[in-house]
Amino acid sequence: MKLSSTFLKSAAIASMLGLTLAACGEDNGDNGEEPDDTDVEETDTDDADGEAAGEGGTITLGYIEGWTDGSSMTFLWQHILEEQGYDVEIMALGDAAPVYQGLADGDIHVYPSAWLPATHETYMDQHGDALEDLGAYYDGAVLTLAVPEYTDIDSIPELLDDPEAFDNQVVGIEAGAGHMETTEGTVFPEYGLDEEFELLESSTAAMLSELDNAIEAEEDIVVTLWRPFWAYGSWDLKDLEDPEGHLGEEESLNLVANADFSSEFPEVAEWMSALELDDDQYAELEDLVVNEYDDGPEGAVEWAENNQDVIDEVVN
Numbered sequence: 001m002k003l004s005s006t007f008l009k010s011a012a013i014a015s016m017l018g019l020t021l022a023a024c025g026e027d028n029g030d031n032g033e034e035p036d037d038t039d040v041e042e043t044d045t046d047d048a049d050g051e052a053a054g055e056g057g058t059i060t061l062g063y064i065e066g067w068t069d070g071s072s073m074t075f076l077w078q079h080i081l082e083e084q085g086y087d088v089e090i091m092a093l094g095d096a097a098p099v100y101q102g103l104a105d106g107d108i109h110v111y112p113s114a115w116l117p118a119t120h121e122t123y124m125d126q127h128g129d130a131l132e133d134l135g136a137y138y139d140g141a142v143l144t145l146a147v148p149e150y151t152d153i154d155s156i157p158e159l160l161d162d163p164e165a166f167d168n169q170v171v172g173i174e175a176g177a178g179h180m181e182t183t184e185g186t187v188f189p190e191y192g193l194d195e196e197f198e199l200l201e202s203s204t205a206a207m208l209s210e211l212d213n214a215i216e217a218e219e220d221i222v223v224t225l226w227r228p229f230w231a232y233g234s235w236d237l238k239d240l241e242d243p244e245g246h247l248g249e250e251e252s253l254n255l256v257a258n259a260d261f262s263s264e265f266p267e268v269a270e271w272m273s274a275l276e277l278d279d280d281q282y283a284e285l286e287d288l289v290v291n292e293y294d295d296g297p298e299g300a301v302e303w304a305e306n307n308q309d310v311i312d313e314v315v316n
Contacts, residue, residue, distance in 0.1 A: 055085035062091040062108035066204035072289040073112040075300035095176035104130035114256040118248040119178030135273045136252035143247045146225040149236035163196040175201040230286045
């Protein structure tokens with residue numbers, strides 16, 4: 001299901017407002033302050049059929065606003081945990097830095113979709129023993145630079161053949177994203193893009209709005225993307241070949257917790273370590289959350305109903 005330009009523009013505005021609030025509250029996420037309590041959400045995804053709420057305690061899940069793998073997995077685990085008798089709080093923050101700081105400080109128990117080992121390596125190294133990797137739920141994740149299928153190039157070096165066709169810019173996402181650091185710090189200088197191109201900082205929603213507008217006008221555009229991501233099912237896109245491998249090797253999507261989480265919630269830690277999704281299962285989840293329910297938790301509930309056998313294997 002393709003998002004309309006109207007929705008994407010609305011989402012971009014909402015996301016940018018969220019990023020502004022987050023930046024004001026935590027000084028770009030680098031000062032070590034605790035995340036603002038106003039970022040905490042409590043959303044109920046369940047009917048009254050689950051176990052009594054709160055029997056297992058309260059677990060706080062955090063994710064990066066605009067990163068739909070994070071929101072999709074957060075909503076899925078919210079549903080699973082509430083069904084098992086836990087209260088769940090959600091913190092949606094505008095950048096990776098405050099999410100990892102929240103984990104290290106214990107304000108967030110679990111970030112359910114960390115990109116490892118490369119994309120979020122800086123944060124894992126920075127916080128060291130304060131974090132615990134609970135394992136991967138998805139293998140084969142990659143960072144990409146992508147263009148519309150109709151664009152007449154196939155590799156990153158070919159961008160230099162006609163930079164003006166792309167308005168001399170690569171449309172990026174949130175400034176603190178690992179993808180942006182890799183693209184600016186490695187891909188641009190190694191391929192010589194920094195001499196002709198500017199890497200635009202924006203948000204995931206704003207980048208998708210630009211992509212949608214360009215494709216509707218059949219114009220060339222190059223954007224920072226990643227797999228898995230629902231956008232590949234909504235537009236005809238192709239990843240530019242990275243012949244020198246500067247975007248990095250394949251990664252995994254992992255659940256990263258505060259170092260004390262396994263001792264405080266051993267059963268939940270075991271469940272989280274056991275969940276694995278294949279391409280089709282992941283695509284269905286993200287499509288339901290993002291496209292069918294406008295980034296709402298109801299999409300995760302529907303996915304759980306369609307895939308109860310997957311959940312049963314984890315919690316039983």
